[in-house]
Amino acid sequence: MKTKKHNGIGHTSEVTFWLMTAVAYLFALTVRYYWVGWAEHYPEFFWHGTLMINTNDGYFWGEGARDILAGFHQPHDLSPVTEPLSKLTAWLVRVAPWSLEEVMLWLPAVMGSLIVIPVMLIARELKQEIMGFVAALLAGIAWSYYNRTMVGYYDTDMLTVVWPSLILWAIVRAHLRKEKWMPLAVALLMLLYWNWYPSAAPLNLAFVLAVLLYTLLFERKTLYHYRLLAFMTIALSSAPVWVLVVALSALGIWFWKQRGFKEHLYALGASLLLFAVWGGLEPVWYQVKGYLLREGAQDGLNLHYFAVTKTVREAGRIPFELFANRISGSVGVFALSVVGYVMLAWRYRVMWLALPMVGLGFLALNGGLRFTVYAVPICALGFGYLAVWIAEYVSAFSGQKRRILFYLLIALFVPTALFPNIEHIKAYKVPTVLNREEVTVLDRLRRLAKREDYVLTWWDYGYPVRFYADVKTLIDGGKHSGDVNFPVSYALSRPQVASANMARLDVEFTERAYAKGEEGDYLGRMMRAYKAQDPDRFLARLQDKISLPAKTRDVYYYLPLRMLDIFPTVCAFSNIDLHTGQMRRQPFFIVSDRFKDTPQKLYLGGGIVLNKKNGRIALGQKEIPLASITTVTLDKAGRPRAQTQKLHDGAPLYLIFMRSYGRILLMDRQMFDSAYIQLFVLGRYDPALFEPVIFSPYAAVYKLKR
Numbered sequence: 001m002k003t004k005k006h007n008g009i010g011h012t013s014e015v016t017f018w019l020m021t022a023v024a025y026l027f028a029l030t031v032r033y034y035w036v037g038w039a040e041h042y043p044e045f046f047w048h049g050t051l052m053i054n055t056n057d058g059y060f061w062g063e064g065a066r067d068i069l070a071g072f073h074q075p076h077d078l079s080p081v082t083e084p085l086s087k088l089t090a091w092l093v094r095v096a097p098w099s100l101e102e103v104m105l106w107l108p109a110v111m112g113s114l115i116v117i118p119v120m121l122i123a124r125e126l127k128q129e130i131m132g133f134v135a136a137l138l139a140g141i142a143w144s145y146y147n148r149t150m151v152g153y154y155d156t157d158m159l160t161v162v163w164p165s166l167i168l169w170a171i172v173r174a175h176l177r178k179e180k181w182m183p184l185a186v187a188l189l190m191l192l193y194w195n196w197y198p199s200a201a202p203l204n205l206a207f208v209l210a211v212l213l214y215t216l217l218f219e220r221k222t223l224y225h226y227r228l229l230a231f232m233t234i235a236l237s238s239a240p241v242w243v244l245v246v247a248l249s250a251l252g253i254w255f256w257k258q259r260g261f262k263e264h265l266y267a268l269g270a271s272l273l274l275f276a277v278w279g280g281l282e283p284v285w286y287q288v289k290g291y292l293l294r295e296g297a298q299d300g301l302n303l304h305y306f307a308v309t310k311t312v313r314e315a316g317r318i319p320f321e322l323f324a325n326r327i328s329g330s331v332g333v334f335a336l337s338v339v340g341y342v343m344l345a346w347r348y349r350v351m352w353l354a355l356p357m358v359g360l361g362f363l364a365l366n367g368g369l370r371f372t373v374y375a376v377p378i379c380a381l382g383f384g385y386l387a388v389w390i391a392e393y394v395s396a397f398s399g400q401k402r403r404i405l406f407y408l409l410i411a412l413f414v415p416t417a418l419f420p421n422i423e424h425i426k427a428y429k430v431p432t433v434l435n436r437e438e439v440t441v442l443d444r445l446r447r448l449a450k451r452e453d454y455v456l457t458w459w460d461y462g463y464p465v466r467f468y469a470d471v472k473t474l475i476d477g478g479k480h481s482g483d484v485n486f487p488v489s490y491a492l493s494r495p496q497v498a499s500a501n502m503a504r505l506d507v508e509f510t511e512r513a514y515a516k517g518e519e520g521d522y523l524g525r526m527m528r529a530y531k532a533q534d535p536d537r538f539l540a541r542l543q544d545k546i547s548l549p550a551k552t553r554d555v556y557y558y559l560p561l562r563m564l565d566i567f568p569t570v571c572a573f574s575n576i577d578l579h580t581g582q583m584r585r586q587p588f589f590i591v592s593d594r595f596k597d598t599p600q601k602l603y604l605g606g607g608i609v610l611n612k613k614n615g616r617i618a619l620g621q622k623e624i625p626l627a628s629i630t631t632v633t634l635d636k637a638g639r640p641r642a643q644t645q646k647l648h649d650g651a652p653l654y655l656i657f658m659r660s661y662g663r664i665l666l667m668d669r670q671m672f673d674s675a676y677i678q679l680f681v682l683g684r685y686d687p688a689l690f691e692p693v694i695f696s697p698y699a700a701v702y703k704l705k706r
């Protein structure tokens with residue numbers, strides 16, 4: 001690289017630096033307003049006059065913040081009152097004039113846009129402020145980074161890339177300036193990052209390994225780097241806070257004086273020892289313990305549940321183009337960014353220390369989309385460096401007008417890189433998690449239900465239900481393994497008697513388990529209590545009256561319209577052979593909203609045709625008789641009124657025409673008899689078991705009477 005080793009044309013004054021930082025921040029923030037401008041036109045996205053959030057998990061942190069503000073919450077309601085994001089949110093609501101909903105909506109954009117600060121700070125350490133400015137403009141709005149920090153994307157994602165970028169800045173600065181306090185700053189940033197985001201540990205470890213490798217390769221004789229390593233190693237341990245405070249203070253005092261090589265090694269050794277005792281060996285010890293205790297953990301039932309990974313899209317390889325787009329907005333800019341990063345690291349060796357973030361980003365090629373964000377700021381710096389390098393190189397030929405040409409070229413490169421990302425942002429129109437009608441139902445439920453009551457619903461709605469209705473739920477976005485999903489899936493997909501029995505059992509056994517400090521495998525717990533050996537025979541007993549545990553609280557069913565689209569998946573979790581974990585026959589269930597009606601025939605799409613004359617359904621080559629056709633209309637109160645026309649006795653298929661929704665459902669007997677279809681779609685309930693509480697076209701709520 002034949003660039004001159006002076007402070008180039010890309011180096012600016014301190015004032016310009018801060019001005020550019022402010023402009024980049026405001027730019028990132030302004031672009032994020034685009035979504036608001038779009039969403040504002042939809043009244044159904046609003047609640048209490050504020051746009052609602054667009055990520056399900058946000059309601060989890062929101063529940064924690066709400067409970068912190070209230071000053072209380074219920075035991076075992078899973079409210080995250082100790083999580084940093086919930087605490088930060090509650091604090092902002094207290095000190096600032098915004099409501100909880102407003103903070104949840106705007107915080108991700110305000111925090112996510114902060115990514116421009118570490119990017120600019122890193123550039124300043126290299127005296128390449130113009131590079132930083134180009135990179136900050138790009139990083140702030142790059143495709144995947146935008147997706148996870150847009151307005152309404154209220155999740156810890158808002159800082160999961162900002163923290164490691166700050167850590168990288170501190171490491172770079174420590175290497176270049178060797179200030180006394182910098183190793184402590186690096187360690188504190190690592191701890192803050194880990195506290196914010198529990199999955200931060202691997203990236204922190206990668207930073208330590210990168211610094212270690214760098215030291216061994218290039219700076220073996222620089223004592224300062226061993227000091228840095230000692231501080232960073234302590235930040236890797238999961239020791240209690242007081243131990244960390246003592247250890248970091250001790251290191252600080254130890255290095256207050258000039259120390260020799262040996263004394264640096266002692267400090268590093270002590271840090272490693274602390275790491276080994278607290279945290280370092282923990283995962284290893286955990287494995288050993290698990291191995292030794294495995295025999296005792298057997299309970300003889302050995303139930304095989306449905307693995308959630310079967311329904312989550314395989315985290316497989318992604319196409320290269322999508323990968324590149326998500327990091328830089330386009331394949332071209334991505335390629336230039338990679339070239340630029342290599343040149344950058346070539347000129348400023350310390351930038352090799354960004355490799356942990358680049359590597360994590362590149363894991364996306366094999367491990368799923370969500371990792372790409374980590375590569376965004378580094379690739380943006382790479383692009384910025386290449387842009388400045390080319391502009392500097394070309395403008396060097398133009399003598400007097402050098403500066404003008406330089407800025408002209410930069411002004412040309414920047415829009416080229418930003419354009420595809422802005423196009424993406426304009427096309428990325430995400431709806432809110434719930435619509436106003438659904439929230440209205442949950443808000444009415446909040447006034448009816450007590451905070452200790454349970455709401456039975458699918459896990460997708462767990463967090464929002466808890467946030468708006470202030471109740472407990474059985475499963476949610478973080479608690480949805482096969483064993484806890486089984487009873488809920490069973491209650492939704494079986495006839496009303498079995499459903500009611502299972503709902504009561506699941507709620508009471510969940511609370512009993514919590515009281516013992518345990519959770520999970522609730523079916524196994526029920527079977528042990530009822531002295532049952534075979535799961536199928538136990539489940540058969542639920543079809544009838546059985547003696548249920550004493551009722552400790554009320555149970556409500558929340559049955560939303562949007563579950564119709566995922567109902568087969570909901571059912572899959574309990575349509576399983578518990579002896580082997582194998583799927584049983586898939587239930588038959590089809591939703592059609594693009595049907596065509598003619599006097600003789602009804603075309604449902606996909607080659608499915610109802611012959612109205614003989615009441616038979618043509619399914620490809622086969623003709624199957626229809627048991628009945630049920631027409632459902634909603635009355636003024638939004639309550640379904642169902643009328644059934646019987647066709648062929650004992651026939652396997654049932655057709656439901658949801659007139660008010662313009663939808664036709666075709667299903668087998670099990671689906672037709674399921675509590676969800678009977679209670680929500682048809683509005684038919686056994687008054688001995690259920691009491692209808694709220695009806696709306698978007699959701700129904702029933703109270704369990706057992």
Ligand code: MG
Nearest residue numbers: 073074077451
């Ligand atoms: Mg609660």
